[in-house]
Amino acid sequence: xxxxxxxxxxxxxxxxxxxxxxxxxxxxxxWAEREVFxxxxxxxxxxxxxxxxxxxxxxxxxxxxxxxxIRNGQVCLETDSMEKEIxxxxxxxxxxxxxxxxxxxxxxxxxxxxxxxxTHGAIRILTALDGETxxxxxxxxxxxxxxxxKTAETLTYNQVIxxxxxxxxxxxxxxxxxxxxxxxxWLGIEVTDRTQFMRVILSEFFRVQDHLVxxxxxxxxxxxxxxxxxxxxxxxxxxxxxxxxTGARLxxxxxxxxxxxxxxxxxxxxxxxxQIQAIERGVSDSLKLILKNRIVHDRTQGVCILPKDVxxxxxxxxxxxxASGVPFDLRKDAxxxxxxxxxxxxxxxxxxxxxxxxxxxxxxxxxxxxxxxQAMKMIPDGPIxxxxxxxxxPPKDKVYNNIEGLANHFKxxxxxxxxxxxxxxxxxxxxxxELGFYCVSDxxxxxxxIKVRPPCFYxxxxxxxxxxxxxxxxxxxxxxxxxxxxxxxxx
Amino acid sequence: MAxxxxxxxxxxxxxxxLDEAINWGRQYSxxxxxxxxxxxxxxxxxxxxSQHDISRYGAEVVRFSPRQADLILVCGxxxxxxxxxxxxxxxxxxxxxxxxxxxxxxxxxxxxxNYCTVQGIDTIIPVDVYIxxxxxxxxxxxxxxxxxxxxxxxxxxxxxxxxxxxxxxD
Ligand code: SF4
Numbered sequence: 001x002x003x004x005x006x007x008x009x010x011x012x013x014x015x016x017x018x019x020x021x022x023x024x025x026x027x028x029x030x031w032a033e034r035e036v037f038x039x040x041x042x043x044x045x046x047x048x049x050x051x052x053x054x055x056x057x058x059x060x061x062x063x064x065x066x067x068x069x070i071r072n073g074q075v076c077l078e079t080d081s082m083e084k085e086i087x088x089x090x091x092x093x094x095x096x097x098x099x100x101x102x103x104x105x106x107x108x109x110x111x112x113x114x115x116x117x118x119t120h121g122a123i124r125i126l127t128a129l130d131g132e133t134x135x136x137x138x139x140x141x142x143x144x145x146x147x148x149x150k151t152a153e154t155l156t157y158n159q160v161i162x163x164x165x166x167x168x169x170x171x172x173x174x175x176x177x178x179x180x181x182x183x184x185x186w187l188g189i190e191v192t193d194r195t196q197f198m199r200v201i202l203s204e205f206f207r208v209q210d211h212l213v214x215x216x217x218x219x220x221x222x223x224x225x226x227x228x229x230x231x232x233x234x235x236x237x238x239x240x241x242x243x244x245x246t247g248a249r250l251x252x253x254x255x256x257x258x259x260x261x262x263x264x265x266x267x268x269x270x271x272x273x274x275q276i277q278a279i280e281r282g283v284s285d286s287l288k289l290i291l292k293n294r295i296v297h298d299r300t301q302g303v304c305i306l307p308k309d310v311x312x313x314x315x316x317x318x319x320x321x322x323a324s325g326v327p328f329d330l331r332k333d334a335x336x337x338x339x340x341x342x343x344x345x346x347x348x349x350x351x352x353x354x355x356x357x358x359x360x361x362x363x364x365x366x367x368x369x370x371x372x373x374q375a376m377k378m379i380p381d382g383p384i385x386x387x388x389x390x391x392x393x394p395p396k397d398k399v400y401n402n403i404e405g406l407a408n409h410f411k412x413x414x415x416x417x418x419x420x421x422x423x424x425x426x427x428x429x430x431x432x433x434e435l436g437f438y439c440v441s442d443x444x445x446x447x448x449x450i451k452v453r454p455p456c457f458y459x460x461x462x463x464x465x466x467x468x469x470x471x472x473x474x475x476x477x478x479x480x481x482x483x484x485x486x487x488x489x490x491x
Numbered sequence: 492m493a494x495x496x497x498x499x500x501x502x503x504x505x506x507x508x509l510d511e512a513i514n515w516g517r518q519y520s521x522x523x524x525x526x527x528x529x530x531x532x533x534x535x536x537x538x539x540x541s542q543h544d545i546s547r548y549g550a551e552v553v554r555f556s557p558r559q560a561d562l563i564l565v566c567g568x569x570x571x572x573x574x575x576x577x578x579x580x581x582x583x584x585x586x587x588x589x590x591x592x593x594x595x596x597x598x599x600x601x602x603x604x605n606y607c608t609v610q611g612i613d614t615i616i617p618v619d620v621y622i623x624x625x626x627x628x629x630x631x632x633x634x635x636x637x638x639x640x641x642x643x644x645x646x647x648x649x650x651x652x653x654x655x656x657x658x659x660x661d
Contacts, residue, residue: 055607056571059571070605071605072606073571073605073606074606075574076572079576114573115526115577117555120527121528121532122528122573142570142572143572143573143576144567145607146570146605146608147603150605151603151605163602213533228540229541232536232540232541233540236537236540249537250534250626251625
């Protein structure tokens with residue numbers, strides 16, 4: 001058994017003996033190692049709190065091992081109390097039993113979630129409170145663990161695409177693109193120019209959608225329901241364009257290895273232009289409501305600050321990292337799909353508070369719209385699929401009229417696209433940050449292993465650093481400003 | 492033409508059966524508790540937003556407290572880890588209560604036939620209406636709501652509908 005990461009690889013001879021923990025070096029290792037322990041049963045010596053993270057505490061065995069039967073579900077009868085963890089965290093924060101009796105009040109333990117309007121999904125935020133101030137916080141995730149990685153091993157590479165829709169379901173098409181980009185990289189396929197531009201236009205359009213939902217929901221948490229109507233109406237209107245293009249509103253499954261499901265329909269430019277104008281209008285209306293709004297300022301400025309170094313230590317990427325002042329964006333730093341041709345800015349925050357996280361998303365909406373407009377001017381005509389019968393299904397008239405076409409079709413459908421043996425990593429700037437796929441292929445048409453590197457997982461891993469010392473009400477809007485999406489958090 | 496007592500009282504008084512009067516009230520003022528866990532919850536957001544406007548059916552008072560709700564909409568995948576929470580929330584809702592299972596995942600596990608996903612919430616709590624789709628369109632959610640209203644119309648106060656239900660967590 002071996003574990004790997006993008007830069008180094010260690011072989012584990014005995015999972016029980018395990019490996020030394022990296023928690024002393026990177027804070028992000030806290031959750032990452034718990035995940036490896038949970039899924040594979042590999043120990044990490046020196047990890048302060050090595051326990052399950054995605055599966056429930058009553059679960060037996062390690063599902064990502066090849067000998068674990070995929071359908072072997074295990075019932076959870078009761079939720080973990082987590083009392084031990086929150087008490088341990090209180091001690092880490094310096095609240096031992098003496099201080100607790102000193103502050104002359106009893107510490108109250110309060111759960112936000114797993115079913116709570118503030119959590120926008122299912123996350124459990126357990127806080128220890130002195131009055132309304134959060135002294136310590138521990139979080140529990142995994143409530144939406146749906147077994148993406150194990151399920152993917154049973155499917156052909158193209159069949160995995162619908163599963164990727166459901167990672168970050170607010171921007172499903174972006175995940176489709178990120179996934180096929182990773183597979184194409186190892187296959188050594190350069191997709192056609194038209195497809196590259198299509199992917200840019202659609203990525204940016206879905207980045208806008210994702211930010212719209214995030215900001216709308218975040219402002220609702222703050223009590224600004226009007227913004228929800230302004231922002232969500234535009235998202236709803238965009239579904240007309242999206243469903244005409246992909247056939248679905250939310251779960252689009254629009255890419256294929258080597259191309260796209262289909263080309264843009266006739267008249268798409270005018271439709272898209274109307275759509276983005278409407279979005280600009282909605283966003284400007286909403287900005288008018290909040291830019292000079294005292295309540296918004298008081299509740300967000302200087303609240304739940306995340307310093308640069310902490311953000312980096314926890315493996316933050318995307319808007320949340322940039323809000324803390326780190327100018328890292330894969331579209332600029334490791335450009336793909338001609339991103340180097342476009343003229344756009346990467347907005348950076350100066351404080352790293354909730355305000356910065358919200359405002360960066362607003363600005364990114366305008367930048368994405370500008371990229372869409374540039375790409376619409378530049379997109380060339382031409383085929384959307386690469387010319388490679390080992391990867392792309394033959395056209396239907398060949399399948400029906402010609403035995404070679406028929407055989408080719410069958411082979412690709414039943415066996416899948418054969419991907420050369422090896423392991424590789426590829427990443428993509430998704431709406432929430434770096435969405436990466438670490439894949440291992442044994443040369444067959446189905447992945448041997450796929451590990452998703454979701455942006456949210458690491459972002460949530462640093463949540464306690466922002467809210468300890470803040471008020472309960474701040475924790476609620478802070479969570480909204482991070483845009484934690486259960487589908488990619490828990491996979 | 493009114494007969495008997497009604498004829499005597501004219502237009503000022505209206506007689507009906509208790510069941511009917513109460514059911515009429517219940518039908519048009521459902522308070523939903525949205526148990527949104529995954530992608531389907533995003534389509535519920537659309538159902539609640541302006542274009543589809545769930546308030547046309549009197550069900551816009553979305554409550555996240557089960558104690559104030561009489562309709563639970565389970566929108567999204569339920570994992571085994573989530574199951575005890577769903578059951579607890581359901582039990583906290585006062586009678587009478589109704590359950591809508593939205594989408595393939597909640598209804599049957601959907602595309603996740605694996606070690607972590609409950610294969611249909613009806614193994615945990617009783618379900619009144621199922622909605623197909625992955626995710627269902629907002630229109631389908633409204634349709635399910637109307638089916639619940641239709642069902643409420645024919646119910647009687649005297650029957651405890653879920654007394655005999657036993658799920659995998661019971
Ligand atoms: S039914 Fe489909 S859309 Fe709904 S929660 Fe399941 S995967 Fe998501």
